[in-house]
Amino acid sequence: MLTHVLLFCFFYTFKKKSGQIESSFTTDVIRCKAAVAWEPNKPLVIEEIEVAPPQANEVRIKIVASSLCRSDLYLLREGKKDFNFPLVLGHEAAGIVESVGPGVTEFKQGDKVIPIFISQCRECRFCKSPKTNLCDNSVPVVRYEGMPEPDSRLTCKGKKLIQYMGTSTFSEYTVVNQNAVAKVDPAAPLDKVCLLGCGICTGYGAAVNTAKVEPGSTCAVFGLGAVGLAAVMGCKAAGAKRIIAVDTNPDKFDKAKEFGATEFVNPNDHDKPISQVLSDMTSGGVDYSLECIGNVGVMRSALESCVKGWGISVIVGFTNVHDLSTRPVQLLLGRTWTGSAFGGFKSKDGVQQMVKAYMDKKIKVDEFITHNLTLNEVNDAIELLKQGKR
Incomplete structure (x- = not known):
């Protein structure tokens, strides 16, 4: 279980290999690397996965940097209590829009974005209320027996990979519903503001x-x-x-x-x-x-x-x-x-506010980062987080 001997500043940034976004929209399946959790309490495995093109109201994102959160470790440790396996973890990231599905008007190819584990559809009862930042269209953080898993655009070795919190950012590419994506300042450094996808805002x-x-x-x-x-x-x-x-x-x-x-x-x-x-x-x-x-x-x-x-x-x-x-x-x-949850921020609006605050030097972000590791080193990052290493 989690104890109160927690880590400080432990957001590990996984820097992905650089690459140019294609000059035109693509509807092809993308093959890329991802860290797959095949079962609880086991090391993640770097696999080649297939990322399907975005469907209606979805955005496919090239992940530039993702940080590691205790919530990811919680799921690995607690096994199948809240989620099934196999899955791809990760929910604090930033990237670039690679392509969009039908019905997406807010985003275009090349936009810098942060995927978010709480949606903001702006239409449901909760989104319309100033009393909460919850959204009826969010992927449930906690799952119960009999609850169907949301559809996933990620597969590996013929098996569907569950997208943790609807994001799954321990992958070079992912597909997220447009309600759970925030567009950010084009000048924002993605390997820093990825931390605003969860912990700092929370x-x-x-x-x-x-x-x-x-x-x-x-x-x-x-x-x-x-x-x-x-x-x-x-x-x-x-x-x-x-x-x-x-x-x-x-x-x-x-x-x-x-x-x-x-x-x-x-x-x-x-x-x-x-x-x-x-x-x-x-x-x-x-x-x-x-x-x-x-x-x-x-x-x-x-x-x-x-x-x-x-x-x-x-x-x-x-x-x-x-x-x-x-x-x-x-x-x-x-x-x-x-x-x-998520610091009470309406997710899309809050992330944009916090990115602006960072760009205006009103909040600290860089100071949280202690290690820069590659995706291939994700298990090293997990061990560092468990041990409380700086």
């Missing part, structure tokens, strides 16, 4: 959009992986006065300071619950807490670290294997417990 937005951190407030961020660092950055951007970084790895604090953390607490250094430690430090609890790990025990600690009356705790880390609980009095006394 953590940053959890602070500014979901928690709505207020100037002068006190925040606690649990877990200093890339999502946690992005949450720290969001708390700082929102004007928080104190940002307490919580992690069991003291080596992470120097990096957290770069993103705005003012204090560091290691739960292993104390003989009482971390919620009590934070309560003692803040005269009763923090105004906002963000759990960026995916551990239900830490989620409860984050809630109970909040001040009664108005404290808000946001669940950001993903897990789907354990039930979540707390004593009702924690909520009866006025605390709010909520969750955040």
Whole structure:
């Protein structure tokens, strides 16, 4: 299971081989390399796969760079609980439109784009509501028994490859529904802004959009992986006065300071619950807490670290294997417990906003990247992520 000994800045960028986009639209099947997960808890295998041409409302994308997220490892570890196999992982990437299917008007060949695991169709009940960033037309992140798999344009050795989160970016080419693609500034460096396809937006937005951190407030961020660092950055951007970084790895604090953390607490250094430690430090609890790990025990600690009356705790880390609980009095006394998917950003709009913020030097992105590896080295990247190597 995920623990709260998480990595910091661990987005590995897989740089694909360079190549020119064809001068005309193509409807041919493309053969290319991809990292295929044939079964859970096994190394990915670099295979030659076939990528079919895009169908109606779809975009075929040449992936330029893809980053590795803990969610990819979660799926490998948890096996067939949420997804079947074989599949192609990857959901944080950037690339160039190679061709489009019938009905696509928003994109054209050569556009720089970021595929997104949450759609924005702009037509469903959720897209039309300002209260959420969910979309009825998104590929489900969690699947249940009997739920049909969405169609896939990827095949290998005669078998359909499931497209994880509808994206499957550990491939040199992929096909994505146009509702789950954001066009970005042509000047944006794709090997940097690929990180905005998940982790940075998820953590940053959890602070500014979901928690709505207020100037002068006190925040606690649990877990200093890339999502946690992005949450720290969001708390700082929102004007928080104190940002307490919580992690069991003291080596992470120097990096957290770069993103705005003012204090560091290691739960292993104390003989009482971390919620009590934070309560003692803040005269009763923090105004906002963000759990960026995916551990239900830490989620409860984050809630109970909040001040009664108005404290808000946001669940950001993903897990789907354990039930979540707390004593009702924690909520009866006025605390709010909520969750955040993709940082509350309407996906297409949010990615474009964050790319602009990066281009305007208002947010950090480059600082999250610790390794540049090729697609052939994907298993090395996975091991580095597991071990917490910088």
